[in-house]
Amino acid sequence: xxxxxxxLYLAVTLCALAAVMSRNMLTAxxxxxxxxxxxxxxxxxxxxxxxxxxELSVCAGLITVLFISAVSLLRKEEPFFAEDRTRFRLLxxxxxxxxxxxxxxxxxxxxxxxxxxxxxxxxxxLGSMLWESRRMDLLGQIAMxxxxxxxxxxxFAAKKAGK
Amino acid sequence: MNGSFAxxxxxxxxxxxxxxxxxxxxxxLLRQLIGLEVMSKGTLLALIASGSMSNLSLAQAVIITMxxxxxxxxxxxxxxxxxxxxxxxxxDVWKLSSLKG
Numbered sequence: 001x002x003x004x005x006x007x008l009y010l011a012v013t014l015c016a017l018a019a020v021m022s023r024n025m026l027t028a029x030x031x032x033x034x035x036x037x038x039x040x041x042x043x044x045x046x047x048x049x050x051x052x053x054x055e056l057s058v059c060a061g062l063i064t065v066l067f068i069s070a071v072s073l074l075r076k077e078e079p080f081f082a083e084d085r086t087r088f089r090l091l092x093x094x095x096x097x098x099x100x101x102x103x104x105x106x107x108x109x110x111x112x113x114x115x116x117x118x119x120x121x122x123x124x125x126l127g128s129m130l131w132e133s134r135r136m137d138l139l140g141q142i143a144m145x146x147x148x149x150x151x152x153x154x155x156f157a158a159k160k161a162g163k
Numbered sequence: 164m165n166g167s168f169a170x171x172x173x174x175x176x177x178x179x180x181x182x183x184x185x186x187x188x189x190x191x192l193l194r195q196l197i198g199l200e201v202m203s204k205g206t207l208l209a210l211i212a213s214g215s216m217s218n219l220s221l222a223q224a225v226i227i228t229m230x231x232x233x234x235x236x237x238x239x240x241x242x243x244x245x246x247x248x249x250x251x252x253x254x255d256v257w258k259l260s261s262l263k264g
Contacts, residue, residue, distance in 0.1 A: 009208075019197055048219055051226040051227060111168070148238050152239065
């Protein structure tokens with residue numbers, strides 16, 4: 001009998017396949033949002049609500065909006081850029097080969113990895129973890145956000161200066 | 164418990180492969196960014212499965228950092244994509260030859 005979490009994993013994988021294989025970019029962006037929603041449900045199931053809320057609001061929300069805006073800007077492009085679809089039609093076959101290969105060869109490796117995952121188990125709240133142990137991560141996040149704003153600003157400013 | 168962890172890693176590896184294949188097979192920059200997103204979802208699954216066995220708070224902290232970095236990378240990538248489209252008239256990576264020496 002398939003369990004709830006395994007059903008979610010399957011749904012996430014199928015949505016990811018749909019996002020990669022769909023011909024229309026808008027469908028791909030919406031399938032990607034569905035993948036993010038599935039991952040957020042998995043995170044909720046793992047009792048990680050903060051990460052799930054971030055995933056839901058940022059990945060399923062903001063990134064989808066960004067993708068759809070980009071698609072709407074490039075809408076005229078699509079008919080003129082026909083990719084070779086043969087590679088994408090072959091993807092389910094390759095994914096199936098990897099799935100069967102992983103089931104046979106990778107499973108013992110993944111089970112062995114679980115022993116390593118048990119290291120470093122210390123019970124701390126997320127707040128104390130972020131502010132006490134992972135302070136550099138927060139600084140890194142601020143630096144990354146500043147770098148992102150700078151990139152977007154510089155790319156569009158260059159266009160204005162050119163005019 | 165090991166079974167649940169192995170299942171998560173199995174699907175994480177599968178998602179990572181799908182994203183990697185998309186990035187390798189496509190010449191469309193937008194599709195490559197979608198592949199990158201799918202790969203990051205696989206990584207996220209692996210992280211939360213590891214975190215659930217050791218330290219969930221640490222895993223959540225790392226995932227939040229990862230999501231923030233992911234959104235910045237996608238935003239910057241899409242900006243460069245729109246810029247490349249306006250400059251070259253296409254999103255084909257093979258046409259991005261303006262930096263060729």
